[in-house]
Amino acid sequence: MHKISSISQALTGAFLSAALLTACGDDNSAAPLPYQGGITASSSSVQAPPTSNATEPASSATQQPESSATTPNETSSSSEATGPVEVSSSATAEPPASSANAAPLDPNCTETPVAAISTDSIGLADIADVFKSVRCNEKAVFVIRHGERDDGDHTKYSPLTYWEGEPDSIKGKPTDGVRQAIAVGKKLISADEFTYTHTKFLRTEQTCFYIAQGRGETTFTHDSTDLYSISWYKKDKERYSFYEDSTTNVRLVIAGWAYDNLYADAFYDLKERSEEIIKTQIAPDYASMNKFRVICSHDDFILPLSVFASNGKVNYRFHDPASRHWPYFLTGVAVIIDHKNQIRYVPFKGLGIGAE
Numbered sequence: 321m322h323k324i325s326s327i328s329q330a331l332t333g334a335f336l337s338a339a340l341l342t343a344c345g346d347d348n349s350a351a352p353l354p355y356q357g358g359i360t361a362s363s364s365s366v367q368a369p370p371t372s373n374a375t376e377p378a379s380s381a382t383q384q385p386e387s388s389a390t391t392p393n394e395t396s397s398s399s400e401a402t403g404p405v406e407v408s409s410s411a412t413a414e415p416p417a418s419s420a421n422a423a424p425l426d427p428n429c430t431e432t433p434v435a436a437i438s439t440d441s442i443g444l445a446d447i448a449d450v451f452k453s454v455r456c457n458e459k460a461v462f463v464i465r466h467g468e469r470d471d472g473d474h475t476k477y478s479p480l481t482y483w484e485g486e487p488d489s490i491k492g493k494p495t496d497g498v499r500q501a502i503a504v505g506k507k508l509i510s511a512d513e514f515t516y517t518h519t520k521f522l523r524t525e526q527t528c529f530y531i532a533q534g535r536g537e538t539t540f541t542h543d544s545t546d547l548y549s550i551s552w553y554k555k556d557k558e559r560y561s562f563y564e565d566s567t568t569n570v571r572l573v574i575a576g577w578a579y580d581n582l583y584a585d586a587f588y589d590l591k592e593r594s595e596e597i598i599k600t601q602i603a604p605d606y607a608s609m610n611k612f613r614v615i616c617s618h619d620d621f622i623l624p625l626s627v628f629a630s631n632g633k634v635n636y637r638f639h640d641p642a643s644r645h646w647p648y649f650l651t652g653v654a655v656i657i658d659h660k661n662q663i664r665y666v667p668f669k670g671l672g673i674g675a676e
Contacts, residue, residue: 352482352498353533355526384570385550385620386466386474386523422660423607429456434664442645443634443667444674448507450654450666454612457659461602463548463615464504464652464670465622466527467497480526494671497649501527504650504670505534508612516542517615519549524616527650531614547601550574550620553593559586571646574620575638578627582639594628603657622647629653629665636675645675 425431435453437445447462454460469478480497494500508514508531516532518524525544532540554560563583564570576582578590587593603609626634626647637643650670657663668674 352502352530355529384474385574386469386478386521386618425457425659431455431457437666440669440674442636442669442674443630444651444669445666446507447504447650447652447654447668447670450668451508451510453666454656455658458656459603459606459609459611460657461609461613461615461655462508462652462668463602463617463622463625463655464527464531465619465647465649466521466523466616467500467530468649469497469523476520477522479522480530497523497527498530500650500671501530502534505531507534507670508614509535510612512611514541514612514614515610516540517548517613518542518544519617520544520546521618524618528614528616531616547597548615548617548621550618550624552597552621553587553590553624555588556586559583562586570620572639574623575636575640575646578624579632579637579639590624590628594625598655598663603655603663606657606659606661609657617652619647622652625653626651626667629655630667634667648674648676651675 432455434455437449437453439445447464450462451460467480469480480501482498483496494503514532514535514537516528518528525542528542529540560570560573560583563573563586567573573583573586577584577587581590602615623636623638623646626636635643636645636647638646648669648671651674652668652670654666654668655663656666
């Protein structure tokens with residue numbers, strides 16, 4: 321078996337033609353359709369990654385969050401990363417109304433209790449169970465980390481990995497980023513319309529595309545944004561960089577802040593900042609939202625959002641020597657809003673494991 325970069329070499333700078341997407345079969349070994357997307361790079365930026373560490377992430381003691389050093393348009397001012405989402409229907413929506421101003425409910429919809437969902441030892445539900453739990457009077461946004469990319473390439477143009485030939489399985493997950501995303505898409509199959517938002521990184525755009533392919537979609541409705549990375553939470557870039565240098569691993573900084581308010585002078589308040597992006601971007605108002613939306617993001621955003629959403633119950637305590645857990649590929653948070661604009665959160669895993 322040998323890893324190839326055909327998905328990155330096929331970039332054309334044009335959005336995906338609807339004719340390229342067809343439903344995937346149940347066999348994960350079926351070759352995925354090539355990606356032709358809107359993020360372009362020079363050929364030198366998308367060389368085939370090495371094959372020596374294709375199936376497992378780098379050691380958690382050394383690997384850095386992928387977008388911490390390369391997020392576009394990052395500044396040290398309080399206005400960083402607050403620009404509107406490009407072409408996003410939710411970017412200009414008003415904050416949620418009170419539950420007294422409920423949206424009209426479909427007459428065919430009968431309100432039912434929220435279903436109980438089992439979680440693993442980390443505190444994560446399976447995305448399939450979360451998807452099935454969304455009621456007729458609710459809409460859901462799945463904020464999700466991208467699929468596997470080459471361990472040694474954190475750049476903006478690093479593509480998802482893909483193994484040519486028969487895939488293997490490790491710890492209950494497909495062995496490359498393309499098949500991982502397709503497998504998650506197959507857990508989200510329904511007749512409902514999905515829309516997609518991703519950061520301006522090749523791997524997040526590809527992740528959204530292959531989730532759509534896994535769902536069997538014939539169109540790929542998507543937009544991009546500079547949001548949804550640790551830059552949203554950073555208040556002081558210089559202090560953040562100082563802590564990154566002094567700890568030699570920024571994962572320690574992000575987890576220490578999110579759980580125990582360490583390094584607090586580098587960050588905004590976790591609760592206030594999380595609520596702000598949820599109310600202005602992710603789930604602004606039930607009436608203005610589509611039934612389902614997927615936001616493809618990065619680990620350094622998924623961790624603080626998961627800590628907020630679970631009140632610290634999800635165990636991504638990387639700074640704790642007894643834990644050292646960090647969000648795995650295709651983990652995330654479901655933000656589910658009902659017709660009364662009441663929100664519930666469910667941290668989830670898309671694959672068989674949720675933490676590395």
